[in-house]
Amino acid sequence: MEKIKRYFLELSYKGTKYHGWQIQNNAFSVQECIESALSTYFRSPITVMGSGRTDTGVHAKMQVCHFDLADDIDYGKFLKAINGILPIDISIMSIRQVTPNAHARFDAVSRSYVYRIIFQKNPFLDGLAWHSYFIPDLEKMNLAAETLLKHDDFECFSKVHTEVKHFRCDIKSCSWEQKDGELLFHITANRFLRGMVRAIVGTLMEVGLGKKAPEDMEKIILSKDRSNAGKSAPARGLFLSRIIYPEKIYLD
DSSP states (O other): OOOOEEEEEEEEEOGGGSSOSSOBTTBOOHHHHHHHHHHHHHTSOOOOEESSOOOTTOEEEEEEEEEEESSOOOHHHHHHHHHHHSOTTEEEEEEEEEOTTOOTTTTOOEEEEEEEEESSOOGGGTTTSEEOSSOOOHHHHHHHHHGGGGOOBOGGGSOTTOOOSOOBOOEEEEEEEEETTEEEEEEEESOOOTTHHHHHHHHHHHHHTTSSOTTHHHHHHHHTOGGGSOOOOOGGGEEEEEEEOOGGGBOO
16 A cells, blocks of 8 residues: 655745635635646646635735645656646745645744735736825834734734634734835734734724824724724735745655
C-alpha cells in the first residue's frame, strides 16, 4: 500500500474575476480553479484545503493550500506544467512536502494583509487599489490603529451571521505608511474574522477624514456592534500578503 504524502502549495492570484477563495455553488472560485488544474495534471480528483478564505475580489500575494498524493512529484516539471494549465491571474509559486498531519489552515502561526489606497487615477492599478478622492490624516489613523493592539475581541468588525465560535484575534501589528504616492495599511494577526480587515480600513478612513475621532475606536470595539464601525473598504484594495508556518512541518 502506497504511503500518502502531503504537499503545501504557495500561490498568488488576482481575485478580480473570482468569487473568493472557497468553492461555492453557482460561482467560480480560486479553489475550484486550483483543484481543476491539479486534477488535470495528476489525472485523478484532487481536493485542496486553503489557509483561509478571501472574499470576492480580494487578491493574494501569498496564499497556501495543501493536498495529498501517493506519488512523488518532480517539482520543476510540475511548476512549469501546472502554471501552463492555470489562467494568467493565478500562479503557483512553490511546492513543498510537509509532515502528514500538517494543515494549511490550522498550523498557520500568523497571517498578514496589506490594503492599498491611491489618490490619482491609474490604469495600471485598475482593480488593485481603492481610489480615494480625499486624502486622510495619516497621524490620526495610526493613532486609532494603535487601539486595536489593546483588544482581542473584534466582533464589531466581523460580518454578521458568520459561523465562528468566538471573535477573538491576536493582532500582532498594524500601521499605515505612505509610500510612492500610495497609502498602505499593514496588519498581522493569528487569525482574522470574515470581512474584518476591510471593516477596519473603512473605519480608520472615516477617522482620517474627520468623520470619526481616534478615541471613537475604543468605543466601537467595546460595543461589539458592527453597525457602529465604518463602511467596509472595497475588496479590490485588499491583499493577503504573508502566512507564517513552523519550520518543523517542512520535510524539504
